[in-house]
Amino acid sequence: MSKIGRPKEGKLEDNPRQFTREYISEDGKKRIWNYNLDTHPYGPASIEIVYPSGYKCDADNEENLPISKRTFFNPETETFVGYSRAKQLGLV
Numbered sequence: 001m002s003k004i005g006r007p008k009e010g011k012l013e014d015n016p017r018q019f020t021r022e023y024i025s026e027d028g029k030k031r032i033w034n035y036n037l038d039t040h041p042y043g044p045a046s047i048e049i050v051y052p053s054g055y056k057c058d059a060d061n062e063e064n065l066p067i068s069k070r071t072f073f074n075p076e077t078e079t080f081v082g083y084s085r086a087k088q089l090g091l092v
Contacts, residue, residue, distance in 0.1 A: 028052040051078050067092070 017038050023031045029051055036045040055073065062070045072086035073079075086092045 028055065049079075053078075 018034075018036050020035070021033045023033070025031070029049060032048040032050065033044040034046045034048070035043075039045060051073075055078075068083045070083060071080040072083070072091045074081050074086070074089060074091065076089075081089070081091075083092065
């Protein structure tokens with residue numbers, strides 16, 4: 001007996017359960033979205049942001065902030081860290 005309703009488009013093998021998408025913005029930042037539909041069916045399992053070497057954050061907006069509210073670039077991990085972590089790493 002046949003099933004009622006619209007048949008599925010494509011085979012199940014055509015739709016992978018784990019995949020990656022990469023987005024590159026105009027300022028050179030690369031965002032890598034990792035999907036695993038078995039564990040996270042409604043969104044990405046993890047997102048990685050890779051900054052280009054020598055990337056500077058928007059310093060104009062940071063000058064008006066107190067030093068404890070600013071973010072600092074960590075060249076070892078290529079990520080931005082808060083004030084207390086930057087102080088531990090010797091960036092301040």
